[in-house]
Amino acid sequence: DPLGTPESVRSVAATGAGLFALELIPRITRGQAMDVLSSQATIAGYRAVILSAFELSKVFPLMMTAAGTLAAARVFVIGAGVAGLQAIATARRLGAIVHAYDVRPATREQVESLGGKFVELALEAGDAQDKGGYAKALGDEFYARQQALMASVVAESDVVITTAAVPGKPSPRLITAAAVAGMQPGSVIVDLAAERGGNCELSQPDRRIVEHGVVIHGPTNLASEVPLHASQMYSNNVTRFVLNLIKQGRLTLDLEDEIIRETLVCDQKQVTSPRVRELLGITVPGTGGEPAATTAAPAPASGHLPVLRQKDDPRGEEGQA
Numbered sequence: 001d002p003l004g005t006p007e008s009v010r011s012v013a014a015t016g017a018g019l020f021a022l023e024l025i026p027r028i029t030r031g032q033a034m035d036v037l038s039s040q041a042t043i044a045g046y047r048a049v050i051l052s053a054f055e056l057s058k059v060f061p062l063m064m065t066a067a068g069t070l071a072a073a074r075v076f077v078i079g080a081g082v083a084g085l086q087a088i089a090t091a092r093r094l095g096a097i098v099h100a101y102d103v104r105p106a107t108r109e110q111v112e113s114l115g116g117k118f119v120e121l122a123l124e125a126g127d128a129q130d131k132g133g134y135a136k137a138l139g140d141e142f143y144a145r146q147q148a149l150m151a152s153v154v155a156e157s158d159v160v161i162t163t164a165a166v167p168g169k170p171s172p173r174l175i176t177a178a179a180v181a182g183m184q185p186g187s188v189i190v191d192l193a194a195e196r197g198g199n200c201e202l203s204q205p206d207r208r209i210v211e212h213g214v215v216i217h218g219p220t221n222l223a224s225e226v227p228l229h230a231s232q233m234y235s236n237n238v239t240r241f242v243l244n245l246i247k248q249g250r251l252t253l254d255l256e257d258e259i260i261r262e263t264l265v266c267d268q269k270q271v272t273s274p275r276v277r278e279l280l281g282i283t284v285p286g287t288g289g290e291p292a293a294t295t296a297a298p299a300p301a302s303g304h305l306p307v308l309r310q311k312d313d314p315r316g317e318e319g320q321a
Helices: 007-012 027-033 036-055 084-092 105-112 140-155 177-181 227-245 258-263 273-280
Strands: 063-065 068-070 072-077 095-100 159-162 188-189 207-213 214-217 250-252 264-267 294-298 307-310
Touching: 007 273, 027 227, 027 258, 036 084, 036 159, 036 188, 036 214, 036 227, 068 159, 072 084, 072 140, 084 095, 084 105, 084 159, 095 140, 140 177, 177 207, 227 258, 258 264
Parallel strands: 072 095, 072 159, 159 188, 188 214, 250 307
Antiparallel strands: 063 068, 207 214, 294 307
């Protein structure tokens, strides 16, 4: 986790090894086939709904029987990223009434296309994502107001699935202990952001707890509970990534390729990722001029693929800010 533990990248860089982090693949069309986060989030979103359906003390779909009518479960999904959208789709397939919220108003169309109802809160999030397409932190004042406005929706829900995460930062706190206390006993919360502190104040990583009669799960690797398809998707992502590195039979570090540039976190004893550099306080001196042409390194005696590198590294030496 280069953004969560950047010091580990510095340690690897000191060995001279080259290191790629597939978590940093930019959210661009060409990178979709290599996007490991999206692949695993898809499985996690699906599995979160299955887990909540198992735990809930009522059925998901509306049932009209001779013994009476059973109301459909109400599911609230927080975060309409990959995991959230898959959770919405899965809950709808099971017959639940689904509401969803995201700080990005542009996700409304995606939520509604899956049969969900978009929850509008009187909040102005501004620019809620970075240039790579990932969510970014919005400040304590924003989150405090968000908690207050969201509490009423949480109280009316049988199931709440939270998916809001910010790479390299603690998960935003969206559901307070008071909001949990306002839910009906037997309700379920699945907090997919528990690994970095959780969206729910009461969730604990990899534990099932019951507070105020509400079952709270904090899984940190829910995709592993669907191992066949999770592994299939991951292996396909890695294969596509490696194929993108190979040009004419050579392993090529083409830093003009956005995918390679963004995922290469260290090389030739330097931390190369701008995002990791920022976390470590490493500055990059200006180089002035165009990057040098690429040249092929001699083929190693071991028979491994030769590596094509930039002849003169334009990144400069590391320096402490």
